[in-house]
Amino acid sequence: MKAWGSLIAWAGIMLLLTGCWSQMELTERAFVLALAIDKGDKDVLHVTSQIYKSASQFVAPSNQSQASAFVNITLDGSSVSEIVRDTKTVSGRHSQFSHIQIILISEEVARERLSSILDFFFRDPEIRLGTPIMITKGKARDYLTGRPMIENTVGSQVFKQLDFSHYLAGRTINTTILDLAFQLKSESESAMLPVIVTEPEYKQDVVQGIVLAKPDKMVGRIAPDKAAYLLLLANEYHYGILDIPCGRESKLSETLEVVQANSKITPMLRGDTVSARIDVNIKASIGELVCTTIRNMADEDRYAKKAERHFKEQMESVVSTIQKKKTDVLGIGHKLYLRHPSRWKKLKPEWPERYARMPIEINVKVDIMNSKMMNPRPFSRIGED
Structure with a gap:
């Protein structure tokens, strides 16, 4: 009888532990796959969020294949956290960063206020510290537009390019948020970051080259x-x-x-x-x-x-x-x-x-x-x- 009593008690406890960790449904979330940060007038920032657009179960498969798998939202503000909060007013959903694949920062921003930009990404609990950071030549948001070459989204395409360019081509470095924090907070106070550029002759985005950075800004390029x-x-x-x-x-x-x-x-x-x-x-x-x-x-x-x-x-x-x-x-x-x-x-x-x-x-x-x-x-x- 004691054994049965213990079993019933444990079963009751397990029932109390079940349930979702959050009351927010999937249809109330906007999964951000990539971010692009550009410089505006004075201290204003332009932040572009690439959000995954899931296919509707009520749309015919032929129409789903033709539709874009993502949508870009660009907003202005004085800080990244402010702009991310205001994204809800456009998407109508809560921005979820747990699936973000790449963060793009324009060279113009990196030369002026790199450390203040990175502070948000290091503190936000949803963003994985293994997320890569990349410097762009020209506007960062331009690298999230257009059609992806192979992947479903442009952010995923850039992420794959970075991965293979580093590990299989030796043309750049793959630096994550955590890597960057360790490098800039070390006694050497210097870091390396990957670069993405647009080849004008073939109009293709290529991940190659390395940016040299100090804690406050980008200082050069290899x-x-x-x-x-x-x-x-x-x-x-x-x-x-x-x-x-x-x-x-x-x-x-x-x-x-x-x-x-x-x-x-x-x-x-x-x-x-x-x-x-x-x-x-x-x-x-x-x-x-x-x-x-x-x-x-x-x-x-x-x-x-x-x-x-x-x-x-x-x-x-x-x-x-x-x-x-x-x-x-x-x-x-x-x-x-x-x-x-x-x-x-x-x-x-x-x-x-x-x-x-x-x-x-x-x-x-x-x-x-x-x-x-x-x-x-x-x-x-x-x-x-």
Whole structure:
């Protein structure tokens, strides 16, 4: 009897625990998939919300396929939270951010008030900290208009472009809200953000390049052809194709397919002198040979050395750029703080100037993986470096 009594009591408790966590129905929610933030007059912001438009069960399937899967709402205001609240007056629904995929911030806004914009996204409990943030060249809302190439919504299309551009092409960085908070709140106080631009010749939106940012604003940009080398230095390169020019006077180039890459940054403090060493190891297979013939291991070693020299030159060029901008996006200052916390207190006030002139040694090692497939026939021409 006691067992039956306990079972009935637990069953009653379970009945009291059932129910929905909110009284708001799905038909009262507007699921925001993407946000675009632009600058207006003076301190006014233009915020565009891309809202998923679910198909009605009363519409014929043929008409559903022709209708757009999203709707864009643009409003003005002095703050993001104010504009998001006012979106209800247009959509007639509560804006739900739990499914947001991408946040676009125009370059104009990023150069003036980046930190104040990001504060809302970090504090709002509905927005996932894993949501990517991207800088746009030109108006951010323009990248949420038109028809998506493959996905159902433009926001989803941009999200997919960012994901593949970083992990499979090595053309940009994927930075989330949490990543950005860690980078800007670290002792280095610098961050990297992805960029989306419109190619004027083909009128296509392309995700490539990296923006350099300080806590309060964007301070510079790394060109798309240099982005891979910054990712290699930062240990953020996963996979991609790297070009090796045939010569200074030739426009031809050969390619290496990077299958694995890792780097190690070692800061050094001797007295008052600060320096750093970066060791980069690359495992790659040859993609194309147009001006080099490899017949044996000696030829392969010479080709690997050629690749190492070229990659080192490109990385030194990138390091020179970020030092001129005084953006410690490689986190050298933070690593120095972890190694020498007491001495860092004296270094931090003048760290940007020290960082800009400190010597940074770069060592590159390239291992070619497909040496057993080096037969130059039938398509390769016999040539020399």
